[in-house]
Amino acid sequence: xxxxxxxxxxxxxxxxxxxxxxxxxxxxxxxxxxxxxxxxxxxxxxxxxxxxxxxxxxxxxxxxxxxxxxxxxxxxxxxxxxxxxxxxxxxxxxxxxxxxxxxxxxxxxxxxxxxxxxxxxx
Amino acid sequence: xxxxxxxxxxxxxxxxxxxxxxxxxxxxxxxxxxxxxxxxxxxxxxxxxxxxxxxxxxxxxxxxxxxxxxxxxxxxxxxxxxxxxxxxxxxxxxxxxxxxxxxxxxxxxxxxxxxxxxxxxxxxxxxxxxxxxxxxxxxxxxxxxxxxxxxxxxxxxxxxxxxxxxxxxxxxxxxxxxxxxxxxxxxxxxxxxxxxxxxxxxxxxxxxxxxxxxxxxxxxxxxxxxxxxxxxxxxxxxxxxxxxxxxxxxxxxxxxxxxxxxxxxxxxxxxxxxxxxxxxxxxxxxxxxxxxxxxxxxxxxxxxxxxxxxxxxxxxxxxxxxxxxxxxxxxxxxxxxxxxxxxxxxxxxxxxxxxxxxxxxxxxxxxxxxxxxxxxxxxxxxxxxxxxxxxxxxxxxxxxxxxxxxxxxxxxxxxxxxxxxxxxxxxxxxxxxxxxxxxxxxxxxxx
Numbered sequence: 001x002x003x004x005x006x007x008x009x010x011x012x013x014x015x016x017x018x019x020x021x022x023x024x025x026x027x028x029x030x031x032x033x034x035x036x037x038x039x040x041x042x043x044x045x046x047x048x049x050x051x052x053x054x055x056x057x058x059x060x061x062x063x064x065x066x067x068x069x070x071x072x073x074x075x076x077x078x079x080x081x082x083x084x085x086x087x088x089x090x091x092x093x094x095x096x097x098x099x100x101x102x103x104x105x106x107x108x109x110x111x112x113x114x115x116x117x118x119x120x121x122x
Numbered sequence: 123x124x125x126x127x128x129x130x131x132x133x134x135x136x137x138x139x140x141x142x143x144x145x146x147x148x149x150x151x152x153x154x155x156x157x158x159x160x161x162x163x164x165x166x167x168x169x170x171x172x173x174x175x176x177x178x179x180x181x182x183x184x185x186x187x188x189x190x191x192x193x194x195x196x197x198x199x200x201x202x203x204x205x206x207x208x209x210x211x212x213x214x215x216x217x218x219x220x221x222x223x224x225x226x227x228x229x230x231x232x233x234x235x236x237x238x239x240x241x242x243x244x245x246x247x248x249x250x251x252x253x254x255x256x257x258x259x260x261x262x263x264x265x266x267x268x269x270x271x272x273x274x275x276x277x278x279x280x281x282x283x284x285x286x287x288x289x290x291x292x293x294x295x296x297x298x299x300x301x302x303x304x305x306x307x308x309x310x311x312x313x314x315x316x317x318x319x320x321x322x323x324x325x326x327x328x329x330x331x332x333x334x335x336x337x338x339x340x341x342x343x344x345x346x347x348x349x350x351x352x353x354x355x356x357x358x359x360x361x362x363x364x365x366x367x368x369x370x371x372x373x374x375x376x377x378x379x380x381x382x383x384x385x386x387x388x389x390x391x392x393x394x395x396x397x398x399x400x401x402x403x404x405x406x407x408x409x410x411x412x413x414x415x416x417x418x419x420x421x422x423x424x425x426x427x428x429x430x431x432x433x434x435x436x437x438x439x440x441x442x443x444x445x446x447x448x449x450x451x452x453x454x455x456x457x458x459x460x461x462x463x464x465x466x467x468x469x470x471x472x473x474x475x476x477x478x479x480x481x482x483x484x485x486x487x488x489x490x491x492x493x494x495x496x497x498x499x500x501x502x503x504x505x506x507x508x509x510x511x512x513x514x515x516x517x518x519x520x521x522x523x524x525x526x527x528x529x530x531x532x533x534x535x536x537x538x539x540x541x542x543x544x545x546x547x548x549x550x551x552x553x554x555x556x557x558x559x560x561x562x563x564x565x566x567x568x569x
Contacts, residue, residue, distance in 0.1 A: 027154075028151060028154070028155050029154070029155045029158035029159065032155075033162075046180070046181070046182030046183075046186075046187075047155060047159070047180045047181045047182060048152065048155075048181045048182040048184075048186075048187040048190075049182060049186075049187065049190060051148065051151060051152060051155075051187075051191075052187070052190035052191050052193070052194050055148075055191070055194045055195065055465065056194045058465045059194065059464050059465055059536060059537070059538060060536050060538065061533070061535070061536035061537075064467075065465070067147075070154065072157075074154050074157065075150050075154065076151075076154050077147070077150075077151045077154075082533070084534075084536075
């Protein structure tokens with residue numbers, strides 16, 4: 001399924017912060033694989049674009065970064081959520097909860113012509 | 123990984139590395155990603171070539187990626203504004219040559235304007251308005267680089283001319299304090315107005331303002347080098363002509379020296395732009411060298427004040443000198459901020475800077491108390507009022523900087539907060555300079 005690029009952009013930050021909250025630290029490729037896994041491959045990102053996003057979060061102090069070594073002995077940059085990042089994530093979560101709740105209400109409302117209500121009721 | 127694949131990855135790395143905005147670390151990070159993706163694709167049965175092609179195409183367009191990186195790391199871009207000629211076609215090379223000639227023409231224009239001013243006006247009039255006559259040529263050279271919106275040009279030019287007219291027609295008393303103050307403050311206003319041109323009209327953007335700060339530091343370094351070289355050459359020429367019995371001083375001192383001093387403003391700016399990608403920025407390096415020394419100076423001063431508080435009341439020049447020291451501290455801080463990689467981890471250096479700022483705040487408080495004492499005792503003079511106002515502004519700026527720097531050193535605040543604070547203080551300083559240049563004369567009856 002193609003997802004509008006504005007929507008992808010808007011959800012990217014909370015998604016990355018959420019994935020980093022799952023573990024102590026992670027790195028670019030692992031984060032991307034996790035996105036594919038969580039969305040069952042339906043959310044396709046352009047791989048490279050993850051990195052400017054991570055660097056922006058690093059600048060904003062939401063994630064911290066350190067260089068380590070991968071199992072294959074290559075240099076790898078690890079990212080971990082900071083305290084400010086955790087707070088930001090909590091805030092984003094409550095914002096998204098409101099948005100998705102609102103959308104769910106309007107689409108589930110009787111008489112709504114959304115993709116959920118129409119075919120399901122019919 | 124097979125050798126064929128290694129070679130492909132190496133080729134890709136070479137291709138990506140040419141993107142000036144990507145640092146070596148960024149390339150390493152992207153390469154690590156590419157290799158991870160290739161390994162996974164081979165594990166599910168793709169051939170080496172297929173895996174490489176898919177991994178590269180998933181990485182996305184390098185142009186789009188570079189733009190995104192540039193948006194995040196705008197400070198890196200400053201050094202790379204000038205592409206080397208090899209990267210461009212003949213048309214671009216011709217345009218670059220044409221611009222070089224235009225810049226030289228502007229430098230000659232600046233030189234002749236200044237010489238004509240010396241010829242037509244009294245020397246003290248030239249002193250107070252000289253910068254206002256020379257710097258438009260510099261602003262003109264900025265317009266060659268960026269398209270500046272007409273509204274910005276008109277507004278800045280109107281402010282420029284208004285200040286120039288006020289300085290030229292005001293009945294300053296010859297050698298009076300208000301004249302000296304106006305002559306010292308007006309160039310700050312004109313310089314910041316030139317900054318509006320430098321930013322291509324986007325003067326509200328903190329990143330562009332920071333670029334102008336970087337430019338200012340590099341310009342000062344180049345101008346100083348040109349002035350030192352030119353001064354040495356003039357001295358040598360005087361000596362050589364003197365040795366053969368010719369007095370060259372009329373030509374050298376009344377033509378070469380003023381024309382060179384004025385033209386060098388434009389030439390220095392052009393050198394900054396042309397050599398950005400060649401030389402490491404100098405101003406931040408100097409700031410790094412001198413910050414510890416200035417910290418030592420501030421601490422020594424505080425100790426001296428503590429041992430004998432009376433020294434503050436003895437020499438009236440001391441307070442002026444202290445104000446200069448504090449301006450230097452602010453400059454050092456500004457250049458350190460402009461050059462710091464925002465994503466670098468907090469280190470001993472950052473804590474040292476906090477110490478520098480706190481020492482400066484302490485010194486400024488001492489100076490302000492001494493100043494208030496002098497004003498209460500001897501009354502308000504133009505110099506004291508200007509120094510008091512400037513010190514209050516400096517105190518505000520330093521306290522804010524120290525507060526944000528402590529937050530940053532404790533990792534409670536991002537670095538961008540510091541940059542924003544510094545860049546938003548620039549218009550305030552400009553407004554103060556304009557106020558002193560324009561209002562001090564009438565306030566203190568032109569004395």
